[in-house]
Amino acid sequence: MRNQKNRRDFLKNSAMLSSGVILGQAHSLHAGPPKKTTAPANETLTTLHKLRTIHGNFTDQAIPDDQIEQILQASIRAANSSNMQTYSIVVVKDREKMKRVCQYQGGCMLLYCVDYNRIKASAASLGHTYYPDSIGSLVVAGINTAFAAQTAVIAARSLGLDCLTTNGIHRGNMQRVWEILDLPKEHCFPLIAVVIGYPTQEPDHLRGRLSDVGVIHRESYHQPTPEELETVTRQYDNKEKHIALNDSWGQQGHKHYLDWLFKVWLKGAAKPTEKETQMLRMLKQCGFVEA
Amino acid sequence: MRNQKNRRDFLKNSAMLSSGVILGQAHSLHAGPPKKTTAPANETLTTLHKLRTIHGNFTDQAIPDDQIEQILQASIRAANSSNMQTYSIVVVKDREKMKRVCQYQGGCMLLYCVDYNRIKASAASLGHTYYPDSIGSLVVAGINTAFAAQTAVIAARSLGLDCLTTNGIHRGNMQRVWEILDLPKEHCFPLIAVVIGYPTQEPDHLRGRLSDVGVIHRESYHQPTPEELETVTRQYDNKEKHIALNDSWGQQGHKHYLDWLFKVWLKGAAKPTEKETQMLRMLKQCGFVEA
Numbered sequence: 144m145r146n147q148k149n150r151r152d153f154l155k156n157s158a159m160l161s162s163g164v165i166l167g168q169a170h171s172l173h174a175g176p177p178k179k180t181t182a183p184a185n186e187t188l189t190t191l192h193k194l195r196t197i198h199g200n201f202t203d204q205a206i207p208d209d210q211i212e213q214i215l216q217a218s219i220r221a222a223n224s225s226n227m228q229t230y231s232i233v234v235v236k237d238r239e240k241m242k243r244v245c246q247y248q249g250g251c252m253l254l255y256c257v258d259y260n261r262i263k264a265s266a267a268s269l270g271h272t273y274y275p276d277s278i279g280s281l282v283v284a285g286i287n288t289a290f291a292a293q294t295a296v297i298a299a300r301s302l303g304l305d306c307l308t309t310n311g312i313h314r315g316n317m318q319r320v321w322e323i324l325d326l327p328k329e330h331c332f333p334l335i336a337v338v339i340g341y342p343t344q345e346p347d348h349l350r351g352r353l354s355d356v357g358v359i360h361r362e363s364y365h366q367p368t369p370e371e372l373e374t375v376t377r378q379y380d381n382k383e384k385h386i387a388l389n390d391s392w393g394q395q396g397h398k399h400y401l402d403w404l405f406k407v408w409l410k411g412a413a414k415p416t417e418k419e420t421q422m423l424r425m426l427k428q429c430g431f432v433e434a
Numbered sequence: 435m436r437n438q439k440n441r442r443d444f445l446k447n448s449a450m451l452s453s454g455v456i457l458g459q460a461h462s463l464h465a466g467p468p469k470k471t472t473a474p475a476n477e478t479l480t481t482l483h484k485l486r487t488i489h490g491n492f493t494d495q496a497i498p499d500d501q502i503e504q505i506l507q508a509s510i511r512a513a514n515s516s517n518m519q520t521y522s523i524v525v526v527k528d529r530e531k532m533k534r535v536c537q538y539q540g541g542c543m544l545l546y547c548v549d550y551n552r553i554k555a556s557a558a559s560l561g562h563t564y565y566p567d568s569i570g571s572l573v574v575a576g577i578n579t580a581f582a583a584q585t586a587v588i589a590a591r592s593l594g595l596d597c598l599t600t601n602g603i604h605r606g607n608m609q610r611v612w613e614i615l616d617l618p619k620e621h622c623f624p625l626i627a628v629v630i631g632y633p634t635q636e637p638d639h640l641r642g643r644l645s646d647v648g649v650i651h652r653e654s655y656h657q658p659t660p661e662e663l664e665t666v667t668r669q670y671d672n673k674e675k676h677i678a679l680n681d682s683w684g685q686q687g688h689k690h691y692l693d694w695l696f697k698v699w700l701k702g703a704a705k706p707t708e709k710e711t712q713m714l715r716m717l718k719q720c721g722f723v724e725a
Contacts, residue, residue, distance in 0.1 A: 184504060186477035187592035191508040191585055213475060215650055217482040219643045221584060222599050225699065226679060228644055233651045240653070261648030261658060261666070268663045271696035277707040278714045283601055285573070286626050289580030290599070293512060294482055296581075297588060301478035308513050308581070310574055325654045335577050352510045353519055357552030359506055360524045362531070363616045367552060372559045375552070388517060405562035408516065416568040416724045423569045423724060433707045433714060 190301045195349055197305040201249035201340030205236060210302050211251055214339070217298035218253075221290035229275070229284040230291055231258035231331065233324050241338065244323055246311035249340030250304075254312070254320075255292040257284040257431075259330040275330055281431040288334045299339050307338040317425050329430045351384040376401055481592045486640055488596040492540035492631030494529060501593050502542055505630070508589035509544075512581035520566070520575040521582055522549035522622065524615050532629065535614055537602035540631030541595075545603070545611075546583040548575040548722075550621040566621055572722040579625045590630050598629040608716050620721045642675040667692055 183189040211234065218232065233254040235241045241252035259275040266273040275284070296306045312320050312333045320326065320333045352358075356371045367375065379386050379400040392403035405413070426432050474480040502525065509523065524545040526532045532543035550566040557564040566575070587597045603611050603624045611617065611624045643649075647662045658666065670677050670691040683694035696704070717723050 183508075185592050187481040188504065188508055188589055190478040191511050191589055194511045194513065194585075196513045213479065216645060217474075217479055219645055219649065220482050220485045222485065222487045222587070222597075224601070225695075226641055226643070226677060227695075228649055231649060231651055231655065233653075233655060235653055237653060261644075264648075264658055264663055265666055265692050266696050268660065269667070269690065269692055269696065271693070272704050273696055273700055274703050274706045277711045278717065279604065279711055282576070282604070282625075282713060285576055286580045286583075286599075286601070289577045290584040290587075292577075293581040293584040294485075294588070296513070297585070298479055298482055301476050306513075308577075310515070310577070313570065313573070323654075324651075327655065327657070331655075334573075350517055352517070353552075354507060354510055357555075358510065358519055358522060360522055360615075362524075362526055362528060363614075364522065364524060364618065364622075366618070367555055369559065372555055375556055376560070386517060399560065401556055401560055402562070404516075404518075405557050405560065405564055409564055412565050413563050415565045418724070420568045420570055420724060422573060426569065433709070433711060 187301075190297060193349075194296070194300055195305065195346060197307055197340070197342045197346070199247040199249075199307060199338070200343045201247075201305070201307075201338065202343055203238060203248070204250050204341050206250040206304065206339055210299075210304065211339075213302065214253070214295050214298045214304075218291045218295035221287070221294040223287035223290065224283050227262055228287070229257065229259050229262060229280075230288040230334075231256045231261070232291070232295075233326075235324075240323060241336075244312060244320055245309050245336035245338065246314065247307055247309055247336075247338045249307065249338035251339045253292070253295055253337040253339065254324065254333055255288045255295075255335050255337065256326065257281060257288050257330075257332045257334050258327070259284065260327045263330065276430050277433040278426075278431060280330075281332065281426065285334055292335050292337055295337055299337075304339050305342050306340075309336050309338060312336050313422060317421055328428070332426065332429050332431060348385045351386040353378060353386065379404075478592075481588060484640075485587070485591055486596065486637060488598055488631070488633045488637070490538040490540075490598060490629070491634045492538075492596070492598075492629065493634055494539070495541055495632050496527060497541040497595065497630055501590075501595065502630075504593065505544070505586050505589045505595075509582045509586035512578070512585040514578035514581065515574050518553055519578070520548065520550050520553060520571075521579040521625075522547045522552070523582070523586075524617075526615075531614060532627075535603060535611055536600050536627035536629065537605065538598055538600055538627075538629045540598065540629035542630045544583070544586055544628040544630065545615065545624055546579045546586075546626050546628065547617065548572060548579050548621075548623045548625050549618070550575065551618045554621065567721050568724040569717075569722060571621075572623065572717065576625055583626050583628055586628055590628075595630050596633050597631075600627050600629060603627050604713060608712055619719070623717065623720050623722060639676045642677040644669060644677065670695075 235252040238248050242248045263273055299306050357367045376399050387400040392400045397403040526543040529539050533539045554564055590597050648658045667690050673681055678691040683691045688694040
């Protein structure tokens, strides 16, 4: 959350650099899942294995309206608690507005908000009361909202579009998001922005992932052993795996990628949080944290 | 969250009933999106429009291991902040265990947890410190975790499997989830369980959705007008749309479905929350709410 502009610039620059520098290690974007698994069994799995993030390097080309509608109608098919659809999706095509809201620009932005206002208004219109005023309301609606957002991302990818899902809305003065989009002050919280667009250049590789120890556990939780943690460190260091956010940590004098991650990228979180953050203040203001 | 067993029984019973009762209004599960939109442009969109929830009526048939692995490897392709993968997925095949954890049973359960323990252990192993100790850490990792979970749901559906995503883990004494699965006490929070399985019977219809006013907003937020709220009420009442959770609200003496929803289903939330909930207490205990 700290050093925001630096973060964005870094990601943009490293995306640029990588197009030239990392070409030798690149694997095809259409190669499917890692070798140890079998090939995707169907087109949907192939789409999922093609998921990738474009860090704001989108052209200014607009997304065709019919594709936006296809993405929206697919998005709302995501499961949601009691079918109450406690979210709002604000579709923003105005490029200046999307930049002010989420710090990025693309062909279109879908802002996914946890939102109980329609359901509260329905209750009031029929003479009922409904209080989504505890953190459980935030958690359950947050899951529903994120489910819908990820479904939109997958729908967009299936149409050959690219996405950036960003919490840029939570950086800087968050109040601006409410003001720019006229969001209700209570029980509405902007959770994640999905920027959809056409990349200015094709990425050379898919970002890799840790795919076993410390991520996937069998029947019960397994704390990684010191040896397993060494393996994790080596996986991040392995440039062919593309798990790291950059390849320049070595040149910057770090022994391991994770040294760079903790010393540079996450340095703002090296000490305990001492006072109430903006986010907790905003969540209280929205009525999502009970007394 | 209240009347939990009643809720489960209700959903199970209404699923059974609906198989006989609602057949006349059923539309094909393979009919694609609503008529007002164009047909899905590709197989992935078709899969998304086939998403459906099975409310615990799964057979006891196990999911083949290779399909579980395909689902997991697709799931981790979801975008995540700084590629830190701050989640854990606990794969549970033991049917008794999954029931105790999430109150449902199926062929397999994937428990998606917000989890900073691997990344914290990596930091410690290299001599660094990292404090994910504010609510922002919960929110950002919660989004990542939900993205991965929804991707698993879509992967499963593409393989012809069905899912229930449930927050049954948050009902009853939540502490049991930590105990049964040996979860770390700090900075790990079970967010959502994905139960995967084979339904005991095919549902007759897909659940409908509100798809415009109060859900999708254009360029800025639009508060529904009284007339629009009446339309929303009528949409829930329209049995051909299948947006309601049941068709029996009229027989129970309610004028509108939403009357049933607020008076019966959501009656526990008709008054303001007066004291700290279990969830807030657990989140504090996990270190996700700063002082």
